[in-house]
Amino acid sequence: LTARQPPRRADFPADFAFGTATAAFQVEGAVTEDGRGVSIWDTFSHTPGRIADASNADVTCDHYHRWESDLDLMQGLGVNAYRFSVAWPRVQPFGSGAVNPAGLDFYERLVDGMLARGIRPYLTLYHWDLPQPLQDAGGWANRDTADRFAEYASVVAGRLGSRVASYATLNEPWCSSILSYQIGEHAPGLQDRRAALSAAHHLLLGHGQAMSALRGLNLTSQLGTVLNFTAVSPATQAPEDVAAARILDGTFNRWFIEPLLTGAYPRDVWGHYGPDVPEVHPGDLELISQPLDYLGVNYYTRNVVTAAGEQPTPGAEYTEMGWEVYPQGLTNLLTRFKRDYPLPPVYVTENGSAFVDIVEGGQIHDPRRTAYLQSHLNAVHAAMQAGVDVRGYFLWSFMDNFEWAHGYTKRFGLLYTDYKTQARTWKDSGLWFQSFLNQPVLP
């Protein structure tokens, strides 16, 4: 199968989960309605200088009001699954204690709406919108936040139960620790590596505690978590470039997957971090490494590194995010994980691209997004042929939405969002995905 041949639906099992993905803060809007509390992303996006176009997500796609017609569009696309997230401050406005029933009501309607349309709900509990009162107490750098998270997880699963096909505890703990507490590009916008590593450990601990709490509910739902990975290549075989690549792979990929799947932090990275390593209590790694029903893998790009930093690849294609298009990296990562770890079944829980859309009359032309989607579906198929147990693929994203620190300047959707009218229009990529999903499956 060459990368230039479009993938076929029949290359994947009949029950393979095909879906799109979104996150609550990026699509919902309605930030002050029905008792929702304030999240760190409300605070951050209203802080001057934090968002590229000085926008916020107070309205964004208005999905909170338009969820029914959005689910109709999704059903028309032909997907059998949808990955979405629950906004913690809708459920617990203060992050602990008092539960807001109206918040749970919204997600119950959404989940039932999916089931009525033949769409399996893949729910993420934490996609970055921490209740602000918990941040005021230190956020993820405070170990108590892990306990709060497990309580919140129990509240959500207590209401929605086994109607949800899959619960993911966290989305991308690298982003909610390193990108948020060390690099400072995401909320809360700190630059403190020690705090970042403490946050990373408490996120993993929160995952473990939430897993224990959800296991106790005896649901039929699949329980797992979602990590983001980058494919890392040294620019040359010079020892200093190879060492730099090993550290980036270590801090970005292995620091998160190894505690989960092997019960230990990677030794070389632990040494690299020196005095900034987190405080690990006895029993933490046992909680963190309890069995997962699946691992969610988010993949967008690779990084080519030298000892002096990152370097562009001559002749390669880049997206509007400045991310190299490198589908082989997805196959490589999946086959490597299968080789190196006891790997549970995998879902590709995010993969997608930001490109400039060409709006022409009623049509939206985005040939590069279609090519990206096709080449990455082929990359998933190649990993499956190499023996990796991949159970599903979710395209980021269902519709253009609030792209965090980039505001509305980057469009990842299969649907074009007109933020003035809230009209959604299928892009050519969405129409291609629909034709793919409607191809016959093998029995």
Ligand code: PNW
């Ligand atoms: C992911 N990085 O974010 C998120 O899960 C989505 O909410 C987001 O919209 C999507 O990817 C596209 O960006 C990331 O800097 C943000 O490496 C930044 C990075 C990785 C993932």
